[in-house]
Amino acid sequence: MKTNYIFLLSFFLLMNCASKEEEIYTPIPYHLEIPPLFSDKLIAPIIPSNNPLTEEGVALGKKLFFDTSLSGDNSQSCATCHNPKKAFTDETRFSDGVDGSFGTRNSMPLFNLAWNFDERFAWDGKEFGLEKQAFEPVSNPIEMHSNWKKVAEKLQKDSAYPDLFLRAFGTSTIDSVLVTKAIAQFERTLISANSKFDKFLLGKATLTPEEQNGFNVFMDETKGDCFHCHGSDNNPLWTDNKFHNNGLDATFTDLGLGKITGDPKDNGKFKSPSIRNLKFTAPYMHDGRFATLDEVINHYSEGLQKSSTIDPLMKKVNQGGVNLSTKDKADLKAFLLSLSDEEFVNNTNFTNNQ
Template sequence: MKAYLLLAICVMSAAGQTSPALLAEKPGLLLSVAGDSHFLEIKDPGNRAWMLQSSSDLKAWADGPTHRVFNGVLRVPAAGADRKQFYRLNPELAQPLPSSAARALRLPATPFNYANPVFPPVFASQVGALDNQPADNVVTNTGATLGRVLFYDKRLSANQSTSCASCHQAEHGFADTRPLSVGFAGEKTHRNSMGLTNTRYHLGGKYLWDERAASLEVQVLMPIQDPIEMGTTLPIVVERLSAEPFYAELFTAAFGTAEINSTRISRALAQFIRSISSANTKLDIAQETNFANFTPQELLGREVFSNRCSTCHSNVNFTTIAPSKNGLELPIVDKGVGGVTGLTFDDGRFKVTTLRNVELTAPYMHDGRFKTLEEVVEFYNSGVEFVDGLGFPLPFFEKTRGGMNLTQAEKDGLVAFMKTLTDTSVTTDEKFSDPFRYQAE
């Protein structure tokens, strides 16, 4: 008996709910399908080609079309509700199938505008001074397009199960809802995944919570090689991408030739991440209208923020140049920057992240210990540990008041103000979404 393979099958009910009928990886497995509109779902991390065969009696098999999996999953339409049919996938009879960007990806004929985002006047007038693009890797439309594909491609992990987007999900501000993300083999990472909104406008030029990455170009290659996160090597990734013909098209468009190497992978990923920009918020509208659209609660929160929080979360991107110590714990368990520099003064210092889209990026802090913004505000109000090197103005409040001592109205206002920094267009914009085709045509 030849080895046939059906990895998964799903039946779509009339109500539009998908129920997994089977998840198996067994040779010679034959399955029937009946009911409303439904499909076969092929789960194949190896991204191979399969011929779909069908039978009504398990005796005579009719050859169907060849389907190619491009990023781990492919849904193939099955028989209608008036038929009962058996299916099997046969890799031995699969026909040659061209691998082109048009077949594998959902990309527009003209690349999206990544290079020159349009911002509101106030944001545009201030953000230029924060731009951290290096001269040798300025964002281009074709470079960011390539970076977008790489960002969602699971080939970048050891078992081809995990992509950058696995831990940086667009719908959550390119962050992760888990306190600690889960790597390619199911092991938890050491820290919470940062949101990627407005990475192009982070000051200081260093990345990751402990700022051990000297540039974004360096940082984007670190998860690929991390033994927990993606667990592979750059030569393996280069080999895999070189074996996929559509990447020759994308690298040529981005860099002029089809050569694939780790430097180009790094530059393309960095370009895409820098293109994830956010300035379509209630606050940005308010700054153009003298805050006419703000509620009294949001205005109160803005005042509290200005007096309590704006030292560390300053400028139009609500971040600052230097890492800071916020008194999260005593004794200090995670040394943060101190673990990199070896300096006691740096123990407990971490990169100050942007507050743009902070409503979307829960849970919070480097270890994801706080589930809500209310918990974060209460921590700064009454839970800060008085440690050496505490970031200003926290020492002032701790020494003189034993904390910020905000009223409940002020705490509620502060949360309301931070929610005015939300830009949901970033979570739905097609140019930041997964570009792979998962539905057979």
């Protein structure tokens, strides 16, 4: 009897240890605050059913976003190239990777990603879904230059991460899938919707005459004609999230979407970025070729280059562009800057305050 008792006690102790990780913890659903303009103008945000937002998942994703151990030499994090103070981009034309290598694209800003309805990310649309977009930079040899096995091992040995993953995903075994799920959760909370122009649309601010005229130029098909690609007051994202050849080059050294689809008709097409937060996101275009907003406006005014795939929306390419007056250029710039969201770039929920 004594032997049986000892056996049963040992059995239950072992079962208790083995099932410790399986203890049921239910993550707390994360309440995503949808701005009034978004709820009025847009459909609900895209939240994958296999990666719902939770308090624990978002907090874990934020920690990972700022963690330099995701890079090969522990020197860079996601935030290195996606700085919250710069609306989650950086100020350099091409970001410097861990080995001192430079790519050929400008870092895209990160905000309002949960409303990217076609679910194609990056300048050339190569990534489908935020989870997949977060996967590639870690192993990219000119970015973080690591590999996911090493990253998982580093995180697994950390004193905090196994328990954080257990609470967020029900397992303390860390892998790339869960890391990218957590980062994507955090990125979906990056919402920018409190610029001066947003407040104007809500009746809480007044535009200057210059800003109002700039908006009129933006919307006027005979003047700026900007709204087809970059939205309007009826589209708070201020982008169509589609791919266009906007007349940057007559010949292409970067095929953009065409390299991904293999369709020559897509050559030279790149994703339309949001025109929110332009105050913080210089330099501009997929290759950061324009250092200032004035250069961007001058491009559309008199710098368009004709090519076989130029977008039909570049209607005045044969004239070099829309040929704005000096005043309309200045006013258009004033309007564009009114879409800058100071609260977003100073939001402590999005900064590394651990």
